Amino acid sequence: MARVRHRLRRHRSHTTRERYDDLIRLHILPPSGDLQAAELDAELLERFYARLHRCRSLCKGKARAGHTCRPLSSSTTRKIHYIIRGALARAVRWRHLGVNKAEMAIAPSPQRTEPDPPGADEAARLLNAAWSGPEWGLLLWLTGPRRGEVSALRWRHIDFERGLLTVHRSNAPTKAGIMEKQTRTGPARMNALDEDTVELLTTHRQRGESRCDELGITLSSSVA
Template sequence: MVEKKKARAKHRGIRGAGSVYRRDDGRWVGSFIVEETGKRKYLYGKTQQEAYEKLQNALQDQKQGMLATGAKEKVGDYLTRWLDVHKVTLRISTYKRYQVVLDKNLIPALGHLSLQKLAAQHIQTFYAKLVKEGISPRTIKMVHAVLRKALNQAVRWKLIPRNVCADVSIPRYSKHNIHPLTMAQAKRLMEVSKGSQLEVFITLALMTGMRRGELLALRWAHVDFATGCLNIHRNVAYVTGYGYVEDDPKTSSGNRAIPLPQLVIDLLKQHRSKQLEVRLKAGSKWQDNDLVFSNKHGNYFSLTVMYKVFNQVLIEAEIPHMRFHDLRHSAATILLALGIHPKVVQERLGHSQISMTMDTYSHVLPSMQQEATDKLDILFREQEREQE
């Protein structure tokens, strides 16, 4: 008669405390019930102590609400899902930029990895490869910013316990130093640009401080010749790998009205007349987008042509190479140097806060301080003379 084996007595532990035991293959296992899902989670270790420590750490994470409970998912699948979910919260241009970063950089390099197993060394190795390929630090910074943002959301969704981007270093990126034009250079640039495709474009940039994208998106409907005022409501960005993307300004302060000098109003009227001639020549090929600055068919003005002509004008004006965006900085610097109140400059530029204006153009402030000192000196010296 075969003797029946006595069943082992089951000792019920403290609810939620988990348990540690040894498997038949010799590995130690720590297991506990995940409160959020009601499913059992298993943690493995080579020794009883290792399994126990992993169990305690997991229980502590669960207590603090930091336990990653997501199912296994590839980085590429997660990034695609993350961007799709957040599309409604992003500006169109931002969404398109993120999409290009995912499709061109992140998914090809990291998409095959498990989200839960993505490590800092994977990302660091990827960035080192980009550097070897000659990718600029600025681009790598953009890639890193998108990945960090996506992984921060994964942490909030409890798909991963922490964001490994915190352990990754990116190449140093130096911000472009501002090189504004002097008043004499600004006048020279406007003079040399006369008759070129950018005559009005450059003049408007220097007179208003408008961004390149705001100039490209400007419509004739936004120009009020009766009041001599220009209204800014849109912005155009060129996304590499996608094309032109038009959107609202980044902030509400980007929507603004700028009074125009008579010089600019006259130039705009002349420009409109010339554009009508181009429109008639284009005939049925003309696209009626109402753009102030357009190509020969009425679409967005080519950035390639813009940069080519701008560099030619700089050379002819004997002005060192500069970015077109520096015209915006030049406009602000000239206004501040003329003694225009920073609050007026802030509103004209469309900055959301005056601190942004002050921080960006702090190089102008010392001369303004000296001007204020000189005016005070003159004021009180006159007062002393009157008392004598």
């Protein structure tokens, strides 16, 4: 199995590739050892997924000092299944294997979650508490874009006269630091801003300009 490595498609984002690399390193290669890909079958894979759901360390269920079983989520286990299936599919295309046994295995069912958003009173208390720090309050106020999109915003992306915010890019954490990438929805999109949001952003910009004046520099439209 260790000889069949999943080659990630070029259109995958850098963060997705890093995540897949981690899943391969942590959960696929260690238990596979010197197992040959041809030795895999649907039963073996489904037992493997079931064990991951009990404990990500693949322990035998016996209590031991310093160990607490932590199951993998079904979404993570499904990703592992897709990685293995993709690796074996490539091996079939390259004629290293005759059959992709992972195609016969059943991926773990996704877990359904029940969202529990805050009520109107809770949201109001949260926002009021956040405004003790103006930057933090403004971040929570901008609930339209995602967090990574908000952190990638620059002043040039805001049209104060028309009340429009253009979302171009998104920031994502990587092992090497923060990387700017395309947004999850693809092309740039425009969000309409209400008068209160425009006023808050104007105040935020003026606060930034005042800080720059104190330092003897000019606030650039290319900064957040």
